[in-house]
Amino acid sequence: MSQFVPDSLERTQIWGQERLARPSPEVAPELLGQVLVRQMADGTCYRGRIVEVEAYGPGDPACHAYKRQTDRNRSMFGPAGHLYVYLIYGVYHCLNLVTDAEGVGSAVLVRALELEQLPDWVPDKKRGRPLRVAAGPGLLCRALRIDRTQDGWPLAIREGEAIWLESGRELIASEDIVQTIRIGLTRGIETPWRWYLRGHGAVSKR
Numbered sequence: 001m002s003q004f005v006p007d008s009l010e011r012t013q014i015w016g017q018e019r020l021a022r023p024s025p026e027v028a029p030e031l032l033g034q035v036l037v038r039q040m041a042d043g044t045c046y047r048g049r050i051v052e053v054e055a056y057g058p059g060d061p062a063c064h065a066y067k068r069q070t071d072r073n074r075s076m077f078g079p080a081g082h083l084y085v086y087l088i089y090g091v092y093h094c095l096n097l098v099t100d101a102e103g104v105g106s107a108v109l110v111r112a113l114e115l116e117q118l119p120d121w122v123p124d125k126k127r128g129r130p131l132r133v134a135a136g137p138g139l140l141c142r143a144l145r146i147d148r149t150q151d152g153w154p155l156a157i158r159e160g161e162a163i164w165l166e167s168g169r170e171l172i173a174s175e176d177i178v179q180t181i182r183i184g185l186t187r188g189i190e191t192p193w194r195w196y197l198r199g200h201g202a203v204s205k206r
Helices: 024-031 137-143
Strands: 035-039 045-056 083-088 092-098 107-115 162-166 177-180 194-197
Touching (some): 092 137, 107 137
Antiparallel strands (some): 035 162, 045 107, 045 194, 092 107
């Protein structure tokens, strides 16, 4: 599989709320190949191609919104096109894109990215394997400095810090997408709501 070649001039389509306001299992595979943009306070942008995702939604025992709305999962019940960021094990942050209708607890977990450029703060010991720097939900949040501060943010282009989605340049063929069960769960483990790009070096786990 060819690796991602950045060309900002060819990115003209921005993902808006209407494309995310659908059930998470519909949205998730369509996110593969799209570009997540993290803009820092000074305007510097870091881009990463989405190569692995998981869907979570109503009736799903693995979903944080399965039982009820809480302070932690409140963003999942908000409008589509916002961020839901949570902390696991007291160490790792995970980035989710809120989907479906407002009031429905639904989101897509972005599990792995292929970064165009490594931020300066990435340690030297990790630079030898650039495809693995964001090969996991906790790793990508650490690489792009995403934490609970961004929970509830809209996906939008704006001045200062921001996060948004750009359409990727290439279409992903169905045979290049693997659909399988989600990982790292104790409930809902049999649900095949995980998708990733076949053979890609930035996928967290095959």
